Amino acid sequence: MPHPHEPAPAGRRGRPPVWLLVALTGVGPFSMQILIPSLPALGAAFGAGSSSVQLALTLFFAGVAVGQLIYGPLSDHFGRRPVLLAALGLYVVASVGAVMAPTLGWLVAARILQAIGACSGMVLGRAMIRDTHDRDQAASVMGYVTMGMTVAPMVAPMIGAMLEQYFGWRAAIAACLGLGVPLLLVVWRVLPETLPAAQPLPGAVGLLRMYGALLVVPAFRAYGAVTAFSAGVFFAFLSGAPYVVVNGLGLPSTAYATAFVSISVTYALGNLVAGRMSTRVGVLPMLRLGTTISSICAVGMLATVFLLPAHIVTFFAPMALVAMGNGIAQPNAIAAAVSVRPQLAGTASGLTGFLQMGLGAALSFLVAVIETGSGIATASVMCICGLLAQISLAFERRVSA
Numbered sequence: 001m002p003h004p005h006e007p008a009p010a011g012r013r014g015r016p017p018v019w020l021l022v023a024l025t026g027v028g029p030f031s032m033q034i035l036i037p038s039l040p041a042l043g044a045a046f047g048a049g050s051s052s053v054q055l056a057l058t059l060f061f062a063g064v065a066v067g068q069l070i071y072g073p074l075s076d077h078f079g080r081r082p083v084l085l086a087a088l089g090l091y092v093v094a095s096v097g098a099v100m101a102p103t104l105g106w107l108v109a110a111r112i113l114q115a116i117g118a119c120s121g122m123v124l125g126r127a128m129i130r131d132t133h134d135r136d137q138a139a140s141v142m143g144y145v146t147m148g149m150t151v152a153p154m155v156a157p158m159i160g161a162m163l164e165q166y167f168g169w170r171a172a173i174a175a176c177l178g179l180g181v182p183l184l185l186v187v188w189r190v191l192p193e194t195l196p197a198a199q200p201l202p203g204a205v206g207l208l209r210m211y212g213a214l215l216v217v218p219a220f221r222a223y224g225a226v227t228a229f230s231a232g233v234f235f236a237f238l239s240g241a242p243y244v245v246v247n248g249l250g251l252p253s254t255a256y257a258t259a260f261v262s263i264s265v266t267y268a269l270g271n272l273v274a275g276r277m278s279t280r281v282g283v284l285p286m287l288r289l290g291t292t293i294s295s296i297c298a299v300g301m302l303a304t305v306f307l308l309p310a311h312i313v314t315f316f317a318p319m320a321l322v323a324m325g326n327g328i329a330q331p332n333a334i335a336a337a338v339s340v341r342p343q344l345a346g347t348a349s350g351l352t353g354f355l356q357m358g359l360g361a362a363l364s365f366l367v368a369v370i371e372t373g374s375g376i377a378t379a380s381v382m383c384i385c386g387l388l389a390q391i392s393l394a395f396e397r398r399v400s401a
Contacts, residue, residue: 014192015132021145023183024084024121026152029119031176032060033156033260035111036238037171041102041247045169046104054368056107057116057239061361063115064122066355071123072350073154076199080124080131081191087124090182093177114176124350125197130338130345131194139278139286139335144271154264157257165254188239190387197342210347215339218395223337225392227357230291230329230386235360237263237319239367240378249312257317266320270327282330289375290329291393297321315375322341322382324380329389332401 035056036041043053067087075083101107129141163171173382214220217374245256270290278286301318308314337347370377 005365008324014194016128016191018141019322020186020190021125021128022151022167025125025145026246027088027183028064028115028118028122030156030179031091031095031114032057032064032153033153033238033311034160034172034175035169035258036242038164039242040253041169042104042107048104051365051369052104054239054365056104056232056360057258058368059108059365060111060115061235061357061364063112064119065361067116067119068123068350068353068357069211070116070350071120071271072127072344072347073199073210075124075127075195076344076347079193079195082126082185084120084124087117087120088180088187089117091120092177092180092184093117093181094113095169095173097176097298098173111347117180117260119353123353126334126338126349126353127145127345128194130335130349131196133180137279138339139283139332140275142331142335145292149187150210151264154261154268157260158254159297160259161254163251165252166209168226178229196304196344197343210344210350214344214348217340222339223340224331224355225336225395226287226351226389227293227330227333227352228359228394229385229389230294230326231356232359232363233294233322233382233389234326235383236363236367236378236385237322239364240371240375240381241315241319241371243368243371244315244378245312248375249310249315251312255312259312262316262320263323265329267323270324270329271331272327273324274328274331278332278335283336287329287332287336288393290325290327290332291386291389293325294322295325295330295383295390297325298379298382298386302376302383305379310374329364334354 018221027307027322039053039057042056043049046053059211071083071087091114094117097342098107098110098114101110126142129145130138159175160172206296240258242253245251245259246253249255274286274290297318301315304314304318324385334352337352338345341348363385367378367381
């Protein structure tokens with residue numbers, strides 16, 4: 001075994017299979033989405049209000065945010081492969097705990113640990129892509145990986161809704177084991193090490209310095225903010241849509257799951273555009289295109305909620321266009337952020353993910369508290385995030401000038 005501060009032997013290094021990167025990146029979204037259709041049912045099962053039940057989603061976001069801060073520096077030192085194996089082991093154990101949860105508090109605690117394990121695939125997948133590609137190529141590969149990964153959030157709500165309807169919410173969480181256990185075995189057998197050169201492992205002070213070294217770079221702050229706020233448009237919808245569909249429109253959770261397929265399809269379409277065009281056009285023009293589409297369509301969604309009769313089609317149709325813009329913007333924003341300091345790609349990936357998911361956690365709780373079922377609160381928060389993404393992008397133009 002090589003010394004931690006030495007690069008892995010050439011025989012162990014190489015480009016991970018794209019299909020494996022897709023699967024690893026999809027663990028987090030799958031685990032998050034699988035329980036969303038069951039949120040109203042969890043309230044009835046535990047006798048809890050919507051704000052309490054929402055903690056199963058809000059603190060999942062928080063777990064993902066915190067976990068990403070940990071995995072970046074650890075993987076920059078020990079390598080992507082061993083850190084990923086340990087994280088997937090935690091994910092499997094936490095999934096077992098969530099299935100067995102006797103109380104809502106137990107479930108929320110298990111979901112936090114599950115999130116910490118699940119987010120490793122997102123952080124390390126990005127880092128492995130950056131390890132083996134330059135910036136524009138990385139944006140293209142991330143677009144293709146994210147496009148494939150959209151299968152997870154496409155099928156997870158439907159799987160979760162069907163399992164909850166026929167077998168209860170515990171069966172929905174048990175589906176995470178059906179993904180986690182085989183993936184752990186495949187990573188152990190197939191995944192190569194991609195870390196080109198190990199970085200020193202910082203202590204707590206050193207870790208803060210590493211994150212500080214990224215945050216003082218204006219370009220990283222701009223790209224990190226664009227990533228967070230453009231994703232915030234999406235997370236606001238995820239948090240509010242189940243309550244709009246189930247409580248506001250009086251439809252079953254399977255209706256939400258079915259309608260969400262359109263969101264996944266258009267998000268994948270945006271990823272396809274990013275994958276095919278980012279290398280030729282460049283990261284920044286594609287980032288501007290994606291954020292512009294998302295912001296304009298978020299405003300259109302708010303207008304639709306105000307002006308048209310409440311219906312699941314009029315609620316989801318504008319969001320489908322928002323998702324397409326997000327699919328274009330996210331791979332390019334992330335590729336730009338992790339390329340600011342390529343030698344700290346893992347750390348940059350983790351910090352970017354923390355900003356993204358930390359905002360997602362805050363928005364999740366906010367929307368759950370203020371959404372009455374009309375969709376107005378959800379669409380309003382989406383518009384605010386779209387505006388802040390545009391402001392962040394304008395700041396990037398200024399610092400790049």
